[in-house]
Amino acid sequence: MALLDIINLKTYFPSADGLVKAVDAVDLRIENGERLGLIGETGCGKTVLGMSIIRLLSSSTRIQGQIIYKGRDLLGLTEDEMRLLRGGEIAMILQNPTTSLNPVLKVGDQIAEVIRLHGGLDKKAAKAKAVEMLAATMIPNPLMRADQYPHELSGGMKERVMIAMGLAGQPSFVIADEPTRGLDARTKAEIVKLIRDMTAGRSMLMITHDLKAAGEACDRIAVMYAGELLEIASAELILSDPCHPYTQGFVHSLPSRGLQPIPGSSPSLIDPPSGCRFHPRCPRSMDICQREHPPMIRLHKGDFVRCFLCT
Numbered sequence: 001m002a003l004l005d006i007i008n009l010k011t012y013f014p015s016a017d018g019l020v021k022a023v024d025a026v027d028l029r030i031e032n033g034e035r036l037g038l039i040g041e042t043g044c045g046k047t048v049l050g051m052s053i054i055r056l057l058s059s060s061t062r063i064q065g066q067i068i069y070k071g072r073d074l075l076g077l078t079e080d081e082m083r084l085l086r087g088g089e090i091a092m093i094l095q096n097p098t099t100s101l102n103p104v105l106k107v108g109d110q111i112a113e114v115i116r117l118h119g120g121l122d123k124k125a126a127k128a129k130a131v132e133m134l135a136a137t138m139i140p141n142p143l144m145r146a147d148q149y150p151h152e153l154s155g156g157m158k159e160r161v162m163i164a165m166g167l168a169g170q171p172s173f174v175i176a177d178e179p180t181r182g183l184d185a186r187t188k189a190e191i192v193k194l195i196r197d198m199t200a201g202r203s204m205l206m207i208t209h210d211l212k213a214a215g216e217a218c219d220r221i222a223v224m225y226a227g228e229l230l231e232i233a234s235a236e237l238i239l240s241d242p243c244h245p246y247t248q249g250f251v252h253s254l255p256s257r258g259l260q261p262i263p264g265s266s267p268s269l270i271d272p273p274s275g276c277r278f279h280p281r282c283p284r285s286m287d288i289c290q291r292e293h294p295p296m297i298r299l300h301k302g303d304f305v306r307c308f309l310c311t
């Protein structure tokens, strides 16, 4: 049995201009112990997909489909049942450390709080464990840093605190949202290595713009575009020989491949293009691509692609 099986997930937000279809009929499976990268341009729905799994969305959100985690549909759980899973069983390392950390609490106390909630330790033992967790993130002077407030830490250190907090409850499944955003190249490489090491033996969904980071930390990569998944394959294949023209464009926009951006901009999620959502920007678009919506085709075990050229 897969650890997580997302079936036909739709997460829509009502707005004055119409329904924003941020996640539109997504099917995705994550195996036990698997680390999956989720990449795609800004606004394509990555964070909303992560938030849908852990159910951190406002009550006006329309969410449909199934999110089967260890055999239970998370969408059918009550808020109390969900609260028991959050942090301990499934944890999310949120996108923005600056707004996600509590500015008036020492970082060590914030990590200790998660440990106390999920590990049943008393205050003193939880604080000691928090320092241990910080040390595991290779932050220099963990004992001193634990007693500081978020504004006293650098961006890279705050990200380390977020990772320590995310893993403090010993979750089986971690959702890491843009853990390397805004960091310099060296810190980025360190954080990717840290994530890979600290999530060994767990399952992870790593949301990122950074294909290189996803390639280093993940086994498979799923590519998202305008609320849909377009391609899922091993990290190796996605980086070396992807089939979907969008993934190819994404790979060519890597700094190491010449930084060629994909021409055009992301489509509206309220009224996406007909046929293939990528066809207006696709260098290899055919007549059929404007008329028909390509289905997601399974190529091999765990490899999928949504493109008429790849079938």
Ligand SMILES: Nc1ncnc2c1ncn2[C@@H]1O[C@H](COP(=O)(O)OP(=O)(O)OP(=O)(O)O)[C@@H](O)[C@H]1O
Binding pocket: 013, 015, 020, 022, 040, 041, 042, 043, 044, 045, 046, 047, 048, 049, 058, 209, 269
């Ligand atoms: N609470 C909300 N209400 C209405 N629309 C929302 C809400 N949250 C997200 N959206 C919209 O859903 C779409 C997807 O947003 P999401 O944050 O998932 O993008 P993303 O892929 O994570 O982008 P980025 O890479 O910039 O983080 C966007 O168009 C966004 O404006």
Ligand SMILES: [Mg+2]
Binding pocket: 046, 047, 048, 095, 177
């Ligand atoms: Mg996001």
